[in-house]
């Protein structure tokens with residue numbers, strides 16, 4: 001089986017005024033050079049910057065949204081639909097990030113609706129899953145993530161319409177990461193579950209690791225079996241750091 005093309009996606013969270021477009025421009029320039037190797041590079045800025053970012057990158061990198069509402073339009077003050085993000089040029093939408101799950105009480109069922117909304121708009125959802133520290137200490141990480149996968153991913157997933165990000169909650173923004181063995185075990189587990197449910201095509205679903213990925217640990221983590229890229233938070237805000245992570249694929 002041919003390994004899928006890796007994806008390195010930056011999640012800017014609630015960071016970035018228009019002055020930050022310089023960094024996006026620098027990321028686009030770097031991604032177009034040989035340094036990024038074979039990886040597909042994407043940035044998910046706040047929705048307020050998406051339209052400006054699309055003008056800045058000129059197609060050199062992919063763009064994504066950080067969340068969407070399940071509906072196409074309607075009386076949902078403050079929300080943004082997948083169609084609106086698609087119109088701005090988003091190829092991806094992060095759904096089910098642990099910060100959405102904890103800040104806004106998002107359930108797996110809602111995350112699944114959001115993933116379907118992304119499909120409806122022709123956008124690929126990056127479905128985030130991951131255990132808390134207590135769940136890992138109790139030995140329940142595989143079970144918790146398996147259930148999140150089952151309940152957050154709609155039927156009909158394929159290698160072309162789905163990306164999954166494994167983000168242990170306790171590794172996000174903490175500087176801590178699981179051992180390479182634990183990452184390998186989880187990614188192998190997710191791959192097995194996806195193939196059981198969706199068939200051999202799921203061998204091509206990209207499984208990203210996320211949680212404190214930095215230039216110093218990127219090549220080690222991205223070399224682990226069934227890790228097909230990274231979802232990067234803090235280290236994606238500076239072009240220099242983010243490109244150094246992309247270089248793991250050069």
Ligand code: PEP
Nearest residue numbers: 172173210211212233234
């Ligand atoms: C994230 O929140 O998606 C993430 C991976 O954050 P960080 O890289 O900052 O841990």
